[in-house]
Amino acid sequence: QTGFSAEKVREDFPILNQEVRGRRLVYLDSAASAQKPKAVIDAISHFYLHDNANVHRGVHTLSERATSAFEGAREKVRRFLHAKDVKEIVFVRGTTEAINLVAQTFGRKNVGPGDEVLITALEHHANIVPWQMLCEQQGATLRQVPVDAHGDLVLDKLDALLTPRTRILAVTHVSNALGSVVPVKELIRRAHEKGIPVLVDGAQAVTHFPVDVQELDCDFYAFSGHKLFGPMGIGVLYGKKALLETMPPYQGGGDMILSVTLEKTIYNRVPYRFEAGTPDVAGAVGLGAAIDYLEGVGMQAIAAHDRELLAYAEQAVEGVPGVRVLGKARERSGVVSFVMEEVHPHDIGTILDREGVAVRSGHHCAQPLMQCFGVAATVRASLALYNTREDVDALVRALHKVREVFG
Numbered sequence: 001q002t003g004f005s006a007e008k009v010r011e012d013f014p015i016l017n018q019e020v021r022g023r024r025l026v027y028l029d030s031a032a033s034a035q036k037p038k039a040v041i042d043a044i045s046h047f048y049l050h051d052n053a054n055v056h057r058g059v060h061t062l063s064e065r066a067t068s069a070f071e072g073a074r075e076k077v078r079r080f081l082h083a084k085d086v087k088e089i090v091f092v093r094g095t096t097e098a099i100n101l102v103a104q105t106f107g108r109k110n111v112g113p114g115d116e117v118l119i120t121a122l123e124h125h126a127n128i129v130p131w132q133m134l135c136e137q138q139g140a141t142l143r144q145v146p147v148d149a150h151g152d153l154v155l156d157k158l159d160a161l162l163t164p165r166t167r168i169l170a171v172t173h174v175s176n177a178l179g180s181v182v183p184v185k186e187l188i189r190r191a192h193e194k195g196i197p198v199l200v201d202g203a204q205a206v207t208h209f210p211v212d213v214q215e216l217d218c219d220f221y222a223f224s225g226h227k228l229f230g231p232m233g234i235g236v237l238y239g240k241k242a243l244l245e246t247m248p249p250y251q252g253g254g255d256m257i258l259s260v261t262l263e264k265t266i267y268n269r270v271p272y273r274f275e276a277g278t279p280d281v282a283g284a285v286g287l288g289a290a291i292d293y294l295e296g297v298g299m300q301a302i303a304a305h306d307r308e309l310l311a312y313a314e315q316a317v318e319g320v321p322g323v324r325v326l327g328k329a330r331e332r333s334g335v336v337s338f339v340m341e342e343v344h345p346h347d348i349g350t351i352l353d354r355e356g357v358a359v360r361s362g363h364h365c366a367q368p369l370m371q372c373f374g375v376a377a378t379v380r381a382s383l384a385l386y387n388t389r390e391d392v393d394a395l396v397r398a399l400h401k402v403r404e405v406f407g
């Protein structure tokens with residue numbers, strides 16, 4: 001962790017330097033959307049100030065510059081995920097669109113009546129509903145790997161759930177609601193033993209530790225730019241090239257074709273086949289800048305900081321009388337999810353905001369998981385590279401205020 005300092009990192013995030021309701025802003029909601037370093041904001045603004053034009057089709061200078069900025073960002077994503085080939089990187093709007101894309105292309109092609117799609121009880125709605133829709137369309141069945149009281153997947157059940165009818169396993173890398181880190185490498189190995197491809201929802205993982213898609217051997221990996229300290233509206237679907245090449249297009253339109261006649265369209269090569277229409281070029285440029293920024297800080301250093309701060313936060317929050325922390329998975333990352341005796345999570349969130357502390361309260365788009373834990377909602381404090389022990393201390397002080405208010 002040489003040279004890493006969250007205090008120093010904070011200087012790169014101008015938004016953090018403000019007061020909210022007369023208090024120092026304590027931003028503990030990065031799992032919902034992370035703040036952006038100035039380098040990202042500058043890169044977007046530089047693009048619009050100097051290079052803006054549509055990509056791929058133009059021969060003029062600005063179009064060439066925009067294209068090279070866009071394709072340069074794709075290469076940065078490839079490097080970040082350690083993908084083999086830049087053609088394996090598809091730009092989408094976010095994790096949600098990445099998963100819908102796979103469900104509606106790979107899924108429609110490969111999932112038929114009587115087949116099964118396997119997810120887990122830890123999933124965000126973005127990794128449930130697209131599969132539910134697919135299963136409804138195709139007459140297939142959605143099944144799930146259960147979760148135990150700690151927030152770990154019950155992996156004893158996995159082999160029985162990976163049946164000859166299972167066409168894909170879709171699993172989160174890190175639970176956004178509990179912070180459980182799923183041993184995805186093991187799940188992938190076990191699914192592959194039966195010839196079943198695996199999609200990993202990496203929305204909450206890429207922000208906290210290095211991810212290597214070749215080492216994981218996942219078939220698909222999805223994440224969102226805005227959680228990775230980049231802009232909203234851009235995200236990534238990684239897919240193994242051989243697999244992407246078997247998949248039909250997602251949306252039809254410009255850029256995804258090689259030639260069009262009224263009778264027949266020849267689709268473009270991957271990844272362009274999946275990128276119909278004008279992409280979010282500035283978004284991709286901003287995401288590329290975020291990746292440069294994170295690599296400059298060092299993902300290993302970020303991982304070490306996040307681990308250390310999470311341990312501190314869990315202990316501190318648990319020390320508040322009446323608080324119960326949910327989810328004690330063997331390995332955890334990024335979030336402390338908790339409830340407080342007799343106080344509704346929304347009331348907690350509101351009082352914390354008065355103290356300048358931003359957290360999320362609700363079901364975190366994981367209603368089936370909340371049901372497993374017998375709660376409708378929790379309060380979730382989520383951590384990022386710019387959070388400090390001081391932030392956690394402010395949270396704890398504010399939680400004591402909540403106790404005072406509710407007597």
Ligand code: PMP
Nearest residue numbers: 094095096124126176203204224
């Ligand atoms: N999966 C997980 C684990 C998430 O945390 C989120 C965002 N909360 C999503 C998927 C959806 O991401 P987006 O809304 O950026 O598409």
